[in-house]
Amino acid sequence: MDPKYELVVVREYPDQLTLSELASLIDTDAATIGYYVEIGLVEPVARIGAQLLFEAGAVCRLRAIARLRRDLGTNISSLGMIMDLVDRIRALQREVDALRSRL
Secondary structure (H helix, E strand, C coil): CCCCCCCCCCCCCCEEHHHHHHHHHHHCCHHHHHHHHHHHHCCCCCEEEEEEEEEEHHHHHHHHHHHHHHHCCCHHHHHHHHHHHHHHHHHHHHHHHHHHHCC
């Protein structure tokens, strides 16, 4: 009889999601998210073997991407530019908040 082993993914933080968990939460397939990873629209926080792990914030980001694609018909190259601008705005907002807290 051949021994059977179960593959267990160990997460560093409980708020990390696997690719399949993320796909399920945003109602899309893993291949679409894999493509978004490939072109840099979303980044995994870790890799365990072939398994990608994402932070919980990826759900909001991917939902925003889905809305831009579905509701506005935004193409892939425009998505990259839009998401880059959103990231920059958020970074600037954090910087403004930090400066205000010092006053």
